[in-house]
Amino acid sequence: MFIVEGCGEKAFAPLSLTADGKALSELDSNEEWLNAALGGGASLPGRLKVNCRVTTRIRGIRVLSSGQRSVEYEAYASNDEKVLIKALRRHEPDNAEHLVLDYLTEKNFRWSPQLLCSVLFDGAPYLLITKFIEGLPAATEYVSSSFTRSVESTKALGSNIGKTLVDLHATLLECDAAWCRPEPISENDIRSWLRRLSWRAAWLREKAPHMLPSHDRALLSEAADSLEELAGDLEPLAERLMGTPKMRIHGDLHLYQVMKDSNDNVYFIDFGGEPYKTPASRLEKEPAVRDLAALARSLDYAGMMGEQLRTGGSLLQVTSWPPEDLLTWESETFKVILDSYVSEANSRGLGNLYDGIGALFFWLVERASYEAVYEIAARTGYHYVPLNALLRYRDGNDRLVSLIRSLA
DSSP, X not given: OOEEEETTEEEEOOEEEOTTSSSEEEGGGXXXXXXXXXXXXXXXXXTEEEEESSOOOOEEEEEEEEOSSEEEEEEEOTTSOEEEEEEEOBOOTXXXXXHHHHHHHHTTOTTSOOEEEEEEETTEEEEEEEEOOOOEEHHHHHHHHHHHTOSGGGHHHHHHHHHHHHHHHHHHHTOOSTTTOOEEOOHHHHHHHHHHHHHHHHHHHHTGGGTSOGGGHHHHHHHHHHHHHXXXXXXXXXXXXXXXXXXXXXXXXXXXXXXXXXTOOEXXXXXXXXXXXXXXXXXXXXXXXXXXHHHHHHHHHHHHHHHHHHHOOOHHHHHHSOOHHHHHHHHHHHHHHHHHHHXXXXXXXXXXXXXXGGGHHHHHHHHHHHHHHHHHHTTOSOTHHHHHHHHHHHHTOOHHHHHHHTTO
């Protein structure tokens, strides 16, 4: 069994019986099968497409993490170099991660995983093997910082994130392949992005109530109302994007996708884009400032998690009545990232990267609407964070919104 289908999705199920015939095991955790696959000898002729920069054999496979969307293994290549094997569990032809990593590796971009091998199955990425990045997610530092409301403790990190993001965007801006080539934003793009908001508001009202406990339904209804009101107000803001560049961006840049090593270097990982991006496609190009909006939203998550640790309250409690000093912390920590990004872009003559900065509030709301759908559809339990954010954004009760609206 390799592919299963259901609920409108295809999933990888690389399973085989163990030698004793009593249990199932995952093929990609088996060194013999994996090396045969990389060498073109796996028993799926014509369906696996293998692209390796160097010939290598994998040994010492060990599971690092396992989730609904992927399994990650630590292993070693034949030259004793430590590698990460990302085995995807969703068959998604609109996942361009292999293309992005291949391009960035070709361009010697230092701050992302260096791609060694990619394996596609029926046109969708299945295995990605990269050099291993030693480090910790930036989210851990921001959660701790929010606990103490210390902007200073993450100032150097935030500045580095802003500068490194410019470096990423500058590299992607030079890409000339069809999947990544920058293009001017059209009226059709703007209408499509506005439709995301109305579609998601309808989804929150019609579909989400069947996926959550009844006590969440009042919040869902109010969040849907808020998103509809915001969508109407945001149309003139979105129209300011007309003619500015859209391009290949990271596409899902939250603080768990930002790694910091022992030398304070920052790396961006997981370029697969947003799962459950409905009604959009992950292949769509967007303006660079959308990655900034995703970081701003991620700071809200970090802040609420820190507040949970500080107070012992539930996520519903801390997101419903966040203290003013926490919202101030979110705004000030984002300003560090934003100022660093703008300064670095200016110093490199790349002001076109933030041509859409005046529409950043549109993207903040759009990202929150995506998060609401994702958290509910994936049943993570974190839906209170974006739902309550939408209420604050509508009412203007948010310091971060005040900062971002001042850019318009």
